Amino acid sequence: MPLPPALLAKLSKRGIVAPPSKTPAKTTKKDDYKGYVYCPNKVNMFHICSVFCETNWRGHPTPEPTYARSMQKLLFKYPLPSNWIEVFDKGVGRYYYWNIENDLVSWLPPKHPKAKITKCAAKLREQYLTAKKSDTKEKESDDTNDSDEKEFKKPSPRVVSRRDSEDKSRKDDKHSSKRPRKDNVLDPMDPASYSDIAPGTWSDGLENNKTHADNTASGVLYQQRPYPSPGEVLSSNKEKQSKKH
DSSP states (O other): OOOOHHHHHHHHHHTSSOOOOSSOOOOOOOOTTTOOTTOGGGGSTTOOOOHHHHHHOOOOSSOOHHHHHHHHHHHHHSOOOTTEEEEEETTTTEEEEEETTTTEEESSOTTSTTOOOEEOHHHHHHHHHHHHHHHHHHHHHHHHHHHHHHHHTOOOHHHHHHHHHHHHHHHHHHHHHHSOOGGGOOOTTSGGGTSSSOOOOTTTTTSSOSSSOOTTOOTHHHHTSOOOOHHHHHHHHHHHHHHHO
């Protein structure tokens, strides 16, 4: 049992007891896998306790009387085996049952038909966090290896330009082999596509015939031909009449 601080100070002044050290005692680091005692979320394997859990949760120091009586009746009906013990969780406020040999737990007695015997949340959390850390380390190592390989295999600008030109020529050959040339494609409206006329363009025949329309046009195109002026018609009629007389 430690001495009171006043008595300890008097004894140390007389030299009977060594003076207490002013440096604080080293505190052992809390196990992150088990969580805080009064935290109700520590039963979740994905929950990691923080300072908030310690300052916010007060828990259940003792079980409720009605709950304790019901659990006694349950144990009387389903007694525990020799290697199982009953433990009270102060965070949840419930009893759980722990197998001291294989470190398995259950919220109900192991002989209960609805009992689910599994590993404790601390063990599952430890496995989950260790696997997550190993995955991150492997991913970081893979990323560093990939970056090193890229730097090692980085080609020179001359090789890159040559490769680009080769790829471009291959792409051009590929497109030329798949798609026909535009010059070889005939317009379905072109007369050459359905007759023996030589292929041409829409502007063929219009350069030398800017003033006169097509004489072979009929239908709607016939109405678009340029008509002669009224004076030319009268003069041509007079000439015809004079020839008859």
